[in-house]
Amino acid sequence: xxxxxxxxxxxxxxxVESPPLTLANLTWRRFRRHKMAIFGGVVLILxxxxxxxxxxxxxxxxxxxxxxxxxxxxxxxxxxxGTDTVGRDILARTVYGGQISILIxxxxxxxxxxxxxxxxAVAGYFGGKIDSILMRFTEAMLNMPQLLLxxxxxxxxxxxxxxxxxxxxxxxxxxxxxxFIIGLTSWPYLARIVRAEFLSIKxxxxxxxxxxxxxxxxxxxFKHILPNSIAPxxxxxxxxxxxxxxxxAYVSFLGMGVRAPxxxxxxxxENAYRYIETxxxxxLFPGLLIVLITLSINFLGDGLRDALDPRSRTV
Amino acid sequence: xxxxKHTFLQVNDLKTRFHTPEGTVYAVNGVSFxxxxxxxxxxxxxxxxxxxxxxxxxxxLIAIPPGEIVSGEVIYRDDDLLKLSESEMEHIxxxxxxxxxxxxxxxxxxxxxxxxxxxxxxxxxxxxxxEQCRERAVTLLDWVGIPxxxxxxxxxxxxFSGGMRQRVMIAMALACTPSLLIADEPTxxxxxxxxxxxIELVKRLKQDVGMAMIWITHDLGVVAxxxxxxxVMYAGFIVEESEVDDLYENPRHxxxxxxxxxxxxxxxxxxxxxxxxQGAPPNMLTxxxxxxxxxxxxxxxxxxxxxxxxxxxxDGKHKSACWVDVKTGGLR
Amino acid sequence: MTRYIIRRLLQAxxxxxxxxxxxxxxxxNATDPLATMGGRMPTKPEDRARLxxxxxxxxxxxxxxxxxxxxxxxxxxxxxxxxxxxxxxKRHGVLRGDFGTSIVQTGRQxxxxxxxxxxxxxxxxLTAEVVIVxxxxxxxxxxxxxxxxxxxxxxxxxxxxxxxxxxFFVALATMYIFSINFQRWGLPHLPTVGMFDPQVGKTTGxxxxxxxxxxxxxxxxSFAAYSRYIRSTMLEVLGQDYIRTARSKGLPRREIxxxxxxxxxxxxxxxxxxxxxxxxxxxxxxxxxIFAWPGMGRLFIDxxxxxxxxxxxxxxxxxxxxxxxxxxxxxxxxxxLDPRIRFD
Numbered sequence: 001x002x003x004x005x006x007x008x009x010x011x012x013x014x015x016v017e018s019p020p021l022t023l024a025n026l027t028w029r030r031f032r033r034h035k036m037a038i039f040g041g042v043v044l045i046l047x048x049x050x051x052x053x054x055x056x057x058x059x060x061x062x063x064x065x066x067x068x069x070x071x072x073x074x075x076x077x078x079x080x081x082g083t084d085t086v087g088r089d090i091l092a093r094t095v096y097g098g099q100i101s102i103l104i105x106x107x108x109x110x111x112x113x114x115x116x117x118x119x120x121a122v123a124g125y126f127g128g129k130i131d132s133i134l135m136r137f138t139e140a141m142l143n144m145p146q147l148l149l150x151x152x153x154x155x156x157x158x159x160x161x162x163x164x165x166x167x168x169x170x171x172x173x174x175x176x177x178x179x180f181i182i183g184l185t186s187w188p189y190l191a192r193i194v195r196a197e198f199l200s201i202k203x204x205x206x207x208x209x210x211x212x213x214x215x216x217x218x219x220x221x222f223k224h225i226l227p228n229s230i231a232p233x234x235x236x237x238x239x240x241x242x243x244x245x246x247x248x249a250y251v252s253f254l255g256m257g258v259r260a261p262x263x264x265x266x267x268x269x270e271n272a273y274r275y276i277e278t279x280x281x282x283x284l285f286p287g288l289l290i291v292l293i294t295l296s297i298n299f300l301g302d303g304l305r306d307a308l309d310p311r312s313r314t315v
Numbered sequence: 316x317x318x319x320k321h322t323f324l325q326v327n328d329l330k331t332r333f334h335t336p337e338g339t340v341y342a343v344n345g346v347s348f349x350x351x352x353x354x355x356x357x358x359x360x361x362x363x364x365x366x367x368x369x370x371x372x373x374x375x376l377i378a379i380p381p382g383e384i385v386s387g388e389v390i391y392r393d394d395d396l397l398k399l400s401e402s403e404m405e406h407i408x409x410x411x412x413x414x415x416x417x418x419x420x421x422x423x424x425x426x427x428x429x430x431x432x433x434x435x436x437x438x439x440x441x442x443x444x445x446e447q448c449r450e451r452a453v454t455l456l457d458w459v460g461i462p463x464x465x466x467x468x469x470x471x472x473x474x475f476s477g478g479m480r481q482r483v484m485i486a487m488a489l490a491c492t493p494s495l496l497i498a499d500e501p502t503x504x505x506x507x508x509x510x511x512x513x514i515e516l517v518k519r520l521k522q523d524v525g526m527a528m529i530w531i532t533h534d535l536g537v538v539a540x541x542x543x544x545x546x547v548m549y550a551g552f553i554v555e556e557s558e559v560d561d562l563y564e565n566p567r568h569x570x571x572x573x574x575x576x577x578x579x580x581x582x583x584x585x586x587x588x589x590x591x592x593q594g595a596p597p598n599m600l601t602x603x604x605x606x607x608x609x610x611x612x613x614x615x616x617x618x619x620x621x622x623x624x625x626x627x628x629x630d631g632k633h634k635s636a637c638w639v640d641v642k643t644g645g646l647r
Numbered sequence: 648m649t650r651y652i653i654r655r656l657l658q659a660x661x662x663x664x665x666x667x668x669x670x671x672x673x674x675x676n677a678t679d680p681l682a683t684m685g686g687r688m689p690t691k692p693e694d695r696a697r698l699x700x701x702x703x704x705x706x707x708x709x710x711x712x713x714x715x716x717x718x719x720x721x722x723x724x725x726x727x728x729x730x731x732x733x734x735x736x737k738r739h740g741v742l743r744g745d746f747g748t749s750i751v752q753t754g755r756q757x758x759x760x761x762x763x764x765x766x767x768x769x770x771x772x773l774t775a776e777v778v779i780v781x782x783x784x785x786x787x788x789x790x791x792x793x794x795x796x797x798x799x800x801x802x803x804x805x806x807x808x809x810x811x812x813x814x815f816f817v818a819l820a821t822m823y824i825f826s827i828n829f830q831r832w833g834l835p836h837l838p839t840v841g842m843f844d845p846q847v848g849k850t851t852g853x854x855x856x857x858x859x860x861x862x863x864x865x866x867x868x869s870f871a872a873y874s875r876y877i878r879s880t881m882l883e884v885l886g887q888d889y890i891r892t893a894r895s896k897g898l899p900r901r902e903i904x905x906x907x908x909x910x911x912x913x914x915x916x917x918x919x920x921x922x923x924x925x926x927x928x929x930x931x932x933x934x935x936x937i938f939a940w941p942g943m944g945r946l947f948i949d950x951x952x953x954x955x956x957x958x959x960x961x962x963x964x965x966x967x968x969x970x971x972x973x974x975x976x977x978x979x980x981x982x983x984l985d986p987r988i989r990f991d
Binding site: 416 | 795886887888889891894895896897898899900902906907910914984985986987
């Protein structure tokens with residue numbers, strides 16, 4: 001290194017001077033500093049334990065057991081969270097509902113990421129006509145409030161998917177529908193991000209070099225460009241989980257989401273507002289759980305953004 | 316420079332730090348210097364040596380936090396600028412002490428017209444009417460060599476070239492005829508031919524206004540033709556201070572010597588290759604114990620590692636912060 | 648400028664057509680208008696068949712879409728449902744401003760039904776938007792100017808929590824506290840549902856009183872999101888070189904913040920407001936349901952529930968057109984604020 005005008009600032013100097021760090025190391029160091037993100041991670045683990053560990057204490061059958069004589073019981077020793085309008089135990093239902101909510105969050109976000117990456121990558125990499133068609137389509141998707149679109153689609157698919165059996169559990173077909181439609185309506189933002197990343201990265205020297213040596217397009221897309229645009233994708237995927245969980249809650253709240261008997265934190269709130277004067281426990285416990293999980297995932301996503309993608313801005 | 320002029324700016328033991336997530340950056344570590352009326356002082360050093368931070372601390376333009384002016388005083392005429400209130404400071408900035416910056420592309424507000432940005436200084440510091448401000452703005456643009464000044468007032472910065480924007484910046488700085496202009500590498504971001512024009516312009520305007528000037532640069536070549544006195548900074552310390560001619564003929568600090576050797580010169584033969592300074596720039600995240608330049612110094616002695624030398628007079632007006640006599644290679 | 652607007656409008660036409668086609672197909676298959684018929688559910692198979700023919704639901708979907716789009720006054724339709732298409736159609740189609748008639752509120756024009764509800768939604772949503780933008784500007788700028796202060800840290804935390812809250816939770820919690828419990832404790836309390844107390848009548852005071860909780864619920868989350876956004880935008884702008892220049896000129900802090908910084912920061916803010924405003928037309932579906940507010944959101948949900956396809960399509964297309972129009976307005980405002988952008 002010479003007397004350099006090339007070193008932009010002290011901070012970089014410090015990073016050069018200390019022993020070399022891998023990207024993962026560096027990310028972890030930045031992430032660790034973000035106390036709220038650590039907090040979010042811990043709460044998220046606790047909520048997962050609650051939903052999956054709780055299954056050791058209650059059977060699903062119990063969570064779906066109705067006894068109208070016990071309807072709308074206030075919280076007590078026997079029913080710590082009270083009972084709902086048909087006498088089901090709310091605590092047990094939040095345990096099983098949590099499983100479904102988390103499942104919906106993760107699978108719908110995965111679907112969103114998959115579609116978003118494919119559309120964004122194809123549009124960004126190939127450009128031209130393909131790009132303009134895909135982007136018009138993306139724009140059309142963004143032209144509709146997502147919730148309204150979800151409601152229409154939920155109505156369209158409702159009753160068309162039969163109940164299915166997963167690991168000995170019967171899942172309402174509406175779970176599949178919800179996952180599918182949330183995934184299908186959430187990708188446009190991610191697709192735009194991925195496209196923008198691809199547009200800038202594909203002009204970089206290493207991509208030009210790969211192209212010059214005749215590397216096939218799919219290999220350039222997946223091995224050269226995608227790994228370099230992973231930071232914003234990871235961040236959106238994380239936030240996407242929180243988005244999917246709360247979208248499910250909104251749709252189910254309106255009675256167009258997951259159908260009984262399968263519980264989710266969202267559909268437990270359905271009609272709860274009708275009993276607001278008499279039975280606060282109907283909405284308080286599932287509502288708090290939804291707030292907690294979206295909050296902790298958002299904290300996590302925020303920390304990841306700072307750690308992976310420090311220059312980006314939050315909206 | 317004449318001896319009769321008196322000192323109007325005295326900086327004593329200025330220390331500025333930045334508290335960043337990576338740790339505390341020791342940017343300025345006890346800088347003292349003075350300036351006389353009408354004098355031109357050049358401050359030289361590589362990027363990140365604290366020369367800009369020193370000047371920004373004088374005008375209190377450091378963002379606090381993360382920055383902190385830990386100690387020191389900046390005596391301007393009768394006031395310690397570091398003790399003034401923010402609104403008293405606003406009367407100093409732009410009216411008494413003005414500053415121009417490195418990058419004219421980003422230093423002008425993109426959404427306001429050039430005229431607006433020029434006249435707002437006048438509006439703030441003088442009792443002129445809007446009409447008088449406008450006329451004065453035209454005169455100023457004319458003065459810094461912008462053709463068709465009357466019409467260009469209504470244009471936005473993006474409609475000007477880099478050199479023209481720096482002229483606008485200069486016109487803005489000189490609008491209230493300050494007694495000190497601080498120029499923070501004003502030519503670094505410009506083309507070489509434009510650089511020369513701007514330097515000539517500033518020299519001429521300085522004559523017209525009769526102000527003092529501090530010219531920050533990393534380019535010792537620029538200094539020779541315009542400065543009266545030179546300060547060399549390294550790692551937040553002043554390592555050498557001298558009249559300009561003496562510095563070139565008789566450098567006393569190993570860092571200055573290294574800088575001069577890295578400078579291409581017309582009077583030097585080709586075979587004598589340009590030398591670069593070995594080693595990396597200092598880590599500013601720790602307060603240095605010994606001489607900050609010791610790890611890269613070719614004269615390094617054992618004491619240099621242990622103790623940081625003070626800036627002391629070595630010869631007349633020539634000061635240096637070094638244990639070593641560079642002429643003999645032994646300790647002073 | 649005019650040419651730019653015309654070009655944008657022309658570009659929007661295929662976009663709107665595609666949107667309308669997709670939504671039309673979804674809606675036609677999603678709901679069975681005959682299932683409810685606003686409580687007059689036809690049971691006899693021959694009645695069903697007659698109604699199906701009367702509503703034109705026996706036609707292939709592309710014909711139905713065509714009739715919806717351009718009207719059917721040029722074709723013979725089966726108005727009495729006897730299986731013979733003998734009368735000329737009366738519909739003019741969406742392109743000529745005829746969105747058809749509501750199935751639930753028999754015979755009433757969709758446009759009439761929608762415009763009846765539109766003011767209710769607008770009064771709620773525009774109030775909310777004003778609260779959101781003004782509040783977020785104040786909080787965002789204030790905390791950006793005091794970055795890392797105690798106030799800023801606490802506020803950032805609160806905003807983050809607010810931003811993660813679902814609307815229904817805010818709505819239920821505030822309703823529980825401020826109307827139900829306040830009433831129990833004998834304190835002055837806010838009304839729970841509706842637009843006005845029927846015993847008092849539809850007075851301005853009543854509507855304002857009934858608006859407090861819904862507006863709060865709608866504003867809360869967006870307020871948090873906008874504040875965070877404005878704060879980070881302001882921080883970015885305040886770190887720019889031209890702000891340092893302005894400070895070095897000795898300009899008063901107020902002028903630096905509200906002219907030099909805010910004018911630059913307003914560019915991204917204008918964009919998000921411009922994108923969000925038209926979406927407000929959808930009403931806060933959830934809020935309107937919880938607070939029983941007779942707005943567009945309720946109209947939409949009821950329409951979905953009862954299979955009132957023409958009304959639902961009307962609401963959706965109104966929003967789609969509003970989005971397009973607001974995008975163009977946003978671009979124009981942006982260009983007006985940013986001299987670097989010109990449409991030549």
